[in-house]
Amino acid sequence: MALSFNYKYPSVEDLREKAKKRIPRFAFEYLDGGCNEDVNIIRNTSEIRDVQLEPRYLNNYKDSTIKTTLLGREYDAPFGIAPVGLQGLMWPNSPEILAKAAFKHNIPFILSTVSTSTIERASELTQGNAWFQLYNPVDSSIRKDIINRAAAAECPVLVLLCDVPTFGYRPRDFRNGLALPPKMSLENILQILSKPKWAFESLKHGQPNFENLKPYMPDGLNLTQLGKFMDQTFSGRLNPERIAPIRDQWKGKLVLKGVSSEADTQEAIRLGFDGVIVSNHGGRQLDAGESTIKPLTNIAAKYGDQIEVMMDSGLRSGPDIARSIASGAKFTFLGRSFMYGAAALGEKGGDHTISMLKVQLKQVLDQLCCEKVSDLPKHLI
Numbered sequence: 220m221a222l223s224f225n226y227k228y229p230s231v232e233d234l235r236e237k238a239k240k241r242i243p244r245f246a247f248e249y250l251d252g253g254c255n256e257d258v259n260i261i262r263n264t265s266e267i268r269d270v271q272l273e274p275r276y277l278n279n280y281k282d283s284t285i286k287t288t289l290l291g292r293e294y295d296a297p298f299g300i301a302p303v304g305l306q307g308l309m310w311p312n313s314p315e316i317l318a319k320a321a322f323k324h325n326i327p328f329i330l331s332t333v334s335t336s337t338i339e340r341a342s343e344l345t346q347g348n349a350w351f352q353l354y355n356p357v358d359s360s361i362r363k364d365i366i367n368r369a370a371a372a373e374c375p376v377l378v379l380l381c382d383v384p385t386f387g388y389r390p391r392d393f394r395n396g397l398a399l400p401p402k403m404s405l406e407n408i409l410q411i412l413s414k415p416k417w418a419f420e421s422l423k424h425g426q427p428n429f430e431n432l433k434p435y436m437p438d439g440l441n442l443t444q445l446g447k448f449m450d451q452t453f454s455g456r457l458n459p460e461r462i463a464p465i466r467d468q469w470k471g472k473l474v475l476k477g478v479s480s481e482a483d484t485q486e487a488i489r490l491g492f493d494g495v496i497v498s499n500h501g502g503r504q505l506d507a508g509e510s511t512i513k514p515l516t517n518i519a520a521k522y523g524d525q526i527e528v529m530m531d532s533g534l535r536s537g538p539d540i541a542r543s544i545a546s547g548a549k550f551t552f553l554g555r556s557f558m559y560g561a562a563a564l565g566e567k568g569g570d571h572t573i574s575m576l577k578v579q580l581k582q583v584l585d586q587l588c589c590e591k592v593s594d595l596p597k598h599l600i
């Protein structure tokens with residue numbers, strides 16, 4: 220098989236290992252870790268991998284395509300780049316690297332409210348194709364302003380996050396005193412000095428900051444102050460009253476991210492969402508929670524004809540994406556995998572990771588003798 224990517228890194232795990240060597244420990248641990256004892260993050264991937272698929276070798280098979288339609292648009296692959304906060308801390312310029320790669324490959328890129336780039340820049344790099352993930356602002360003037368900015372930037376999809384009623388309990392970040400810009404403790408300085416490429420790129424691109432929030436926030440907050448600012452400015456605790464004005468103001472497609480129950484899916488349909496992302500934030504919020512593949516199956520079976528059901532958390536490969544779609548997801552997202560790619564390979568990281576996942580996924584379809592991704596559920600054992 221001809222490989223359209225760097226064959227030295229043929230898996231997400233290779234990219235993760237390389238990323239670990241290139242970025243300071245406090246930044247790697249922020250990216251890599253789950254919450255509490257990491258039970259949920261481990262369960263996510265291991266339970267996806269319990270899903271098995273059956274090939275039909277004697278099918279009259281012609282060729283497969285991984286192109287997919289989602290929310291009224293055609294994408295070149297059934298996966299996209301999930302929103303990740305503080306991206307530029309993990310690899311300088313990574314939101315730009317990933318947005319450009321997503322545009323080149325015609326897959327969705329979702330910018331987080333707390334990314335280190337702006338809605339306007341993401342839109343420019345993707346010619347108006349970037350999605351925007353909104354943390355629910357408490358202050359109605361900030362809410363209106365951010366939504367107006369997303370509309371002016373022509374974002375086709377607004378993604379509202381519902382799984383952050385609390386700040387995730389992440390022991391590594393507490394120990395590391397994680398802050399943006401990074402706190403210059405002796406320990407952090409030593410970590411930075413041991414990663415010269417990261418340090419050089421950081422100097423080149425300037426200190427990462429919450430660019431989207433600059434109009435609304437004071438400078439130089441540490442983790443505790445940031446928690447306080449986020450608590451005061453945004454409320455991760457959503458309810459129908461808080462969602463209604465967002466639905467009223469936003470005229471484009473609206474997606475609820477972080478759903479892990481049938482009850483919340485039903486409510487999302489009632490409140491006028493166009494899609495849900497079944498997600499547990501990559502195992503970063505509720506260590507005692509289920510893996511996402513578990514609720515996905517019932518949610519997709521019961522509500523898939525009323526709302527577009529997408530899924531993330533724990534996917535690390537083409538076979539994982541195929542397992543998720545076979546289990547009912549119409550589309551999938553990956554968070555850490557793309558950040559490992561950007562941290563490992565810099566400017567080439569987004570392109571590489573997308574190309575690699577496409578090749579892996581197409582190989583699964585060809586092996587199953589499955590011509591299109593929407594037929595994957597027929598191969599579920």
Ligand SMILES: Cc1cc2nc3c(=O)[nH]c(=O)nc-3n(C[C@H](O)[C@H](O)[C@H](O)COP(=O)(O)O)c2cc1C
Pocket residue numbers: 249250251301302303304305331332333334352380476498499500501502503531532533534552553554555556
């Ligand atoms: C470092 C990190 C930061 C994240 N920040 C956000 C965020 O700002 N907004 C959001 O909606 N989700 C955020 N997420 C969750 C991702 O969008 C996504 O749900 C998750 O990464 C999927 O799991 P995976 O990393 O196993 O693919 C973050 C995830 C990680 C790993």
